[in-house]
Amino acid sequence: MERHVENNRFRQEPVGGSGFCTRKAGEIGNFRQDSLGKLVAVGVKTLVLQAMTCADVTAAGDAAVKAVVGEERFAMIQSAKLLVVGAGGIGCELLKNLVLSGFREIEVVDLDTIDVSNLNRQFLFRRVHVDRPKSVVAAEAVKQFRPNANIISHHGNVKDPQFGLEFIGKFDVVVNALDNLEARRHVNRLCLAAEKPLLEAGSTGHLGQVTVIRKGETECFECQAKPSQKVYPYCTIRSTPEKPVHCLTWAKNLFDLCFGPEDESNLLADLAAEMRKFQAQESVDGEDAGRRIFAHLFEEDIKKQAQLEDLWSDQRPPPGPLCYEDALKNTERPSTDADKDKLETQKVPSVAGDAQGFVAAVAKMYGERRELIGQSSFSKDDPVAMDFVHCAANLRMQNYRIGRLSRWDAQSIAGSIIPAVASTNAIVAGLEVVQLLHVLQSVGKNMKDSKARTVWVRFPEPSRKKILQPSSLHTPNPDCFVCGSRTARVALRSLEECKIMALAKGCIQGQLGAHKPALYANGSCIFDPEYPEPGEEAEEEGLHPEWSLSQWGLTSGSLLQVEDEGQGWSINLVIREEPDLDEQLYPGGFKVSQWPTQWWLQVEAGAGAGEEAAKDMAEKKRKAEADAAEATAAKKAQLDANTVALDD
């Protein structure tokens, strides 16, 4: 054991230039190798330590990177201008990796503030930082690692106009560290429009994925349809829930209806009069209000539902009303053997507990939260809102004989919580830098010839001996409605009933991922995102968001141009009326499908004939699509399990 070196009493000289490259190490003047192979300066005493500066540390850190990547790549690293979108789980790891790899010019955007539940992985944050902006705290933290790095933080939503095309244009590469689909689609479009390479990454639990997007050379983020947020049919939520998630969706709508601003699109809007009548009163006994709301929702309304005979059958028995007094008597808690290892919040409460919890939550809203009534909205992190939603959903599950949930599970589902740990994010963020170096090297070259890859994080077992598995980047999908033909077909039930604002919001924003779309027909604007709601101002501009599509003169087969200036994205839509559009399959009321260019051209050729041809072709196409879809379904299903990668 004698061969262990003495603690080395000498500081290591800052080393710049190429001299540190280990091949030449022996040639360096007043250095020697210690027996661990580290370079140590000879004859410099500890006194000098006081003079050690940050610049020395930077120089030493940079030298080590340069020794590995070489002069040329290091110069690229130092001059690259990067935009990092997201400073959460992946973002913290990414910023650390970038700064310590020698990147100097970084801007970071994040709209979030720090929450206690972030602290298990977002390692740049401490308890004292809770409620401060993530972007700001993260930038401050990594600046300590390399004080000479120029890091600019923005506390804001990347969809805000200030982060538009002009802003994106400043950077060489955009690196995503996002946790939601909407923002990812938006950044994807910005990068395509600005022709900037984009690195995309995501993690969920132990799984993760990293990929590279460059316009015209690779698939864009939207070339393959991504599983979007699930929408449930109105009737399922309102009258015939079958799963806990249906009752939780109902309860979230209920919370917003009771305590949020008026919203016509709330699924329970028909209950508004009843739910909001307490709001107008000067002083309300919260307990009393809670019991009245209870009686209305879980007893009277259920009785009415049960009488709608055509909804119920032997397979689907009518719901059972629950009165408050009876609920209080039901104090039995469902328990299992597994309960001994559970947290209190992971156990399912008694019906009495749910009833009391519901009334208590309403009482709290009318008590200490009185001021916020009319402007609250559901958040999984707000304990009162979460109690309300958990108890309300459980009581409804009791009505409909659905197994009730613990608060823990209710929060997971209602808040769409993605489990997350530091290790996966560290892997993913490291892989993003790997790809970033390949992208920087391929500037002006063909991406195909680079080492850039999609990399999958496998868990727990490797796939063909690979626990991190690269796969070649795919070429763009020519029919992609974002980077390809930019044509799509939208089917809806009735042109007469569908308002233009509903098309803009539900379909073009909701399904096609636009942020602020403008709609044009026959060259004139029929919907302007500056006037999304009906009103005098809109009217003065000749706009009527509340008009139906047929009022605007659109018929089945009509063409619409959509333009989202902020995203630099546009698309042509063919509108089709399909009166028997399946509500279960398309609960939003719109069926969107990609439309390849060749079909599109035929439609353009002749209006009426085009429509017929389109129908015919579309039919053939649909069959072909169905066949192709089936063929790839098996392999896709497995990949998708790993694709739904959504941690921040």
Place this chain on the structure above:
Amino acid sequence: MSAITGDQVAVYDRQLRLWGVQAQQRLLNAKVLIWGLEGSNVEACKNLVLAGIALTLRDHRTVTAADVGFNYFLRPEDIGKLRAECASKRVQEMNPLGSVSFSSDRPTSDDKLKELLKGFDIVVVGLSCLGFDFELAAKMDSVCRSLGAGFLLTVAAGELSFFFSDLHEHVMQDRSAQGGPEAGPTEPKAETFSFPSFGSWLAAVPELLQGKSDASFKLIGLLASFLQKDPQKAVPSRAADFATHCREVKCEPAVDGLVGMEQAFGHFFVEPLIHVASVLGGLLSQEVIKAITRKDPPLVNSVCFNAHTGAALVEHIPPVAAAPKKRKAEEEVVADLLDD
């Protein structure tokens, strides 16, 4: 086991939802030793303390400017002071609920070595901190075996990063649930994994160098065989000797991204790129967590990440006799499609 506190639930929420209360309790009761604050081990410190594991950081070396340039738990004012002590303060800051201690002890005798390894569930060792002494690493592993502790060894070379893992006879009790709270519980199914010792890993090096293993594993094997009789050769100035050695043993693996054996050798003596450490440190931490929680099958037993290709490979060294060929599962067909 003591109950998890409300404070812990709030902070560990997202991981409790991943591995459950029982696994978290095991992590909170576990003691892990990180011996050698270098390369991927620095990253492991972060991941493991955040998971709630009690850490002891051990390193006899003092802080240099190059350390501060790489290890983000160190600051310029730490230069000249003890590495473990300085880093432990900032590792602790990351998780005030966790426990972090430090030591600068060195194994001056076999008894001392045993004493220094006692009381830990898992020991993670950096080869550079051992002065690249592979024999010492094998001795540590065998002590860990006798103490019932898991042993992991890390070594890095620029864009390459490697770890070896020995969990002896590891019994996995359960797998992570798939599909979230709506999927319902699955029946736990225990499974045993047998790990070779690091001694048998070293003994298999000649076989490794001539066998079918990936080039990156061969490079580590070459380092081991070059230093076998004399760890003093672990200095960059012996690069040419290393290249000669490779020619002599007729093994000159073409590792993606590396030009020649001399360059490869030099990379062993600088800190790896931080993102390489980030990736391997993440994989390493997952193995430590699997070992402690007894959840999910561990990787047996050698893992190498190459940042040039983006792939991380898992191999069993010494190699096991090939299993009879069976029909390709659908999963493998998909993997084939994905593969480069």
